[in-house]
Each structure stands twice: as structure tokens, then as C-alpha cells.
Amino acid sequence: MTTGPLPIRTRPRPRPAPARRRGARTVLRAASRAALVAALGGLLVSGCGVLPGGGHDDDRPVTVMTWAPLHTTGTNAPGMTAMARAYERWVNSQGGIGGRKLRVLVCDEGNESVAAARCARRAVREKAVAVVGSYSEQDAAIFSPISLAGIPYLGGYGITHEEFVNPDSYPVNGGVPALIAAEGAQLAPHCDRVVLVRPEGVTGDTWPDLLRAGLRGAGGTGEVVDLPVPAASSDYTPQAGQVLGRLAPAPAARRCVSVALGDSTAVFIDSFRRVAPSGGTGAGAGTGTGAGAAAGAVPGVRVGSVLGSVSQRLVDRSGGASGPYEGAAVTGWYPPASDPRWAAMRKVITRHAFGDNAIDPADAGVQTTWIAYTALRRIVESLGDGPVTARTVRDALDKGTKVTTGGLTPTLSWGDDYARSVIGYPRTANTRVTHLEVRDGRLRAAKGIGDGPGATGDVREALESEPAGGREE
Secondary structure (H helix, E strand, O other): OOOOOOOOOOOOOOOOOOHHHHHHHHHHHHHHHHHHHHHHHHHHHHOOOOOOOOOOHHHOOEEEEEEEOOOOOOOOOHHHHHHHHHHHHHHHHOOOEOOEOEEEEEEEOOOOHHHHHHHHHHHHHOOOOEEEOOOOOOHHHHHHHHHHHOOOEEOOOOOOHHHHOOOOEEOOOOHHHHHHHHHHHHHOOOOOEEEEEEEOOHHHOOHHHHHHHHHHHOOOOOEEEEEEEOOOOOOOHHHHHHHHHHHOOOOHHHEEEEEOOHHHHHHHHHHHHHHOOOOOOOOOOOOOOOHHHHHOOOOOOEEEEEEOOEOHHHHHHOOHHHOOOOOOEEEEOOOOOOOHHHHHHHHHHHHHOOOOOOOOOOOHHHHHHHHHHHHHHHHHHHOOOOOOOHHHHHHHHHOOOOEOOOOOOOOEOOOOOOOOOEOOEOOOOOOEEEEEEEEOOEEEEOOOOOOEOOOEEEOHHHHHOOOOOOOOO
């Protein structure tokens, strides 16, 4: 068998076309190129800048970021990022946000400046149009990068003062300052002396004045004692002993402690129970009807706190009606979790969170994230068919676009002409609060508190009466 090279077959060379046909083809190609250039020029003049089917701005997803501390020894808020993911799945199943797909980036803020700055830089790099429904105490680390990029901070948790003064911030609630002031109003009828147990550091330095303003605004004359403690500790026995010592001058039935330590609140209350004397009336004396009001895990002292530090989940795992929180006065921003206005959020959690137990419908962070994304949706829809960028979103916010949230908040607006902005807290668009209490093991609307339905109140005057210089010495 022959193994030599295969013969190579050649085709005859085509004969050149006559000159007339070559000239005709050259003319046609030139005409086609001219037509294409004219078409491209028309597209550029019209502002499209792309060929049909080539991917318009409208086809690009609306990219946003939600960050929160997820695995720290201090306060964590995994429900906020989980709620953002569930909202993304839900709104995309409904056709997107303003007709565009929503793309949610989540980031572990780490509760420290390096990780927080990394999240902020990623938001810039990914061209996020907003940071939505997020939690961070690292205000300098987060605001510097996003402010330079013009990215709005929409619906942050409200833990820092910067969120209520920075022009790049658009809060949906009155923040922790509003809760502290509301706590003062709720404790006013019952307390001759209140020890405020709050985290060390500048974040809480204004809280004693706010608590005092709330007390006085509600007609109270009680004294406020400030007790800063480490934000994260496995034992607060020494500090709990200090609370008892500082409450001693007040009559036994008029002693109160307000604890606002986030996830560490439960640790403090456990330490307080161990050092408190046995016997006496309960923490909820005269308010609760459950066993805890009679037995009293913290005898002789009325306990107050804020949502985010005390939740229904904490009450449940601490013994419910027989636990230390029975009768406790708790303030929040929104209606109680049992309110029917939360029905839409609950449905989204049930259908799109896929059993993620990080999402507690009664958690203030989860609720804030839901409201922040509701606001984002309204803003994007207001842009119609126009481009959705950080600049256009911010312009819509700044021009005073009205945002409704199904009654969960008042109508929100952050325009320059917004009449209800608060002196000293100029970014505030919502000073409404809700007064709650733990009754029969459940967080319910407080009885006889507030000036509106569902034990609601307004702390605008208390926020404005805080001394301009901050904490009194």
C-alpha cells in the first residue's frame, strides 16, 4: 500500500471580472458604507448611541448594594442583607423595578472601618445607583467613597448622627436618636431616675440629652444618669452593679434603667438579674399582666429599651411572659409586627426568602430594609423611561419626589423645601415613633401612650431641643 503524500487537487483560477462589473461593485460598497455611517450618525444625534438590538440603557439592571455586619462579636444585622435578597427575587419575578431587572449586591460590613470602606469601594466599582437599607456605625469609612461617586445612601438603619446631617443620606426613619427620645417620653410618668446603659463611643454621646429631652417633653422631671459600657462583652456584672448604685437615691418604685446595646442587651439584662436583690415588684410593675410582671426577674426596676435591642425573638427565647422583659417599655419606628400593613412584606418573606431564618419580620432592620427598597422602587418608577444612574436617582430624591410606603411611615420626601426637616438633623424625613410594651410575652402597642392611633407619637420637638453642642457635661 502506498504511503506517499496525497495528491493535491487544484482549482482553475477564476477569470477576472470585466472592468464594468468591478466598478459597479465598488460603487455599491461605497454606497453601503455611506448609508451605514449616516445611520450611525443619526443614532448618535438621537442620543441612542447603539445599534438596534445592541443593549440600550433600559436593558441594564438597576444595581444597588446593601451592607450590614454579619459575623461580628457586636451587633449583627444579617436580616437586612437577607431581606434585600428576598426583595430582589420578588421584584424581578414581577417584571423588575421600573421595568428593569434589579441587581442587589450584599456586603459584610464587619463592624469595622476597613471592611466598611471595602464595601463602599465595591459599590463604587460596581456602579451602584444607591446603597439601600444598610447598617453601619463606620460613618467616615462609608460616606467618603460613596459621596465622591455621588451615590445616595437610602434608608440606612439610622445608628449614626452622620446619617441625619450628611447631604448624601436619605433616611426613612428618625434613627436611634428618635427611639431614645421616645423612650424618655414613655418612661416619664414612671421614673424619678433613669440610668441609660449605652455603648461607649461617639455614636451614643448625644443619647443622654435625647433621653432627657424626651422625659421633659412628656412632663417628666426625672434625672438621667449616663453609663457608657463596652459594646460587646460576655459579662456586665460590674456595670450592672453600678446601675443599682446609681439608682439608689430614687424611691424604690421610681427607678428605671434603659438599655440600648443592640445584641448585647440580653447579656446585660442577664448580668443585671444576677446582681439585683431578690423579691420586690417586677420590671413591669403595674404594666404587664403576665407572670413576669408579678415574679419580676429584675426586682424594683422598670426596664426600658428600643427595637433593635429588644425584639420579639429575644422575648420568646428569654421566657416570654415569665421572662425579664415582661412589662418592659420599648420604642420603635414603625407599627407593631402584627399590623396588617406588613402583610406584603410577610408574603415576600414567605415566598422568596426560602426559609432563611435570618429574616425576622419583627426585626427593625428587616423592616427598615423593606421600607428602603419600597422607597427605591418609587424613585426609580418616577424616572419613567429615562436612565437610572446614581445621579438621576439622587436628583429625584433631591427635587422632593414624594414616597409613600403603604402607611408604614408618613409620606417621605427629602427635597430642600421639605417643611418638616428637623433643626439639627436636617436629613430627617420621618419623626414618627411607636410606643410598645411587652405584655403577656408579646410586643404590643402600649396602652395610654402616644398621641395617635396604635400608640404612635412624634419626637420632632425632642430632637430639636437637644443641646447644639451635644452631650451635657
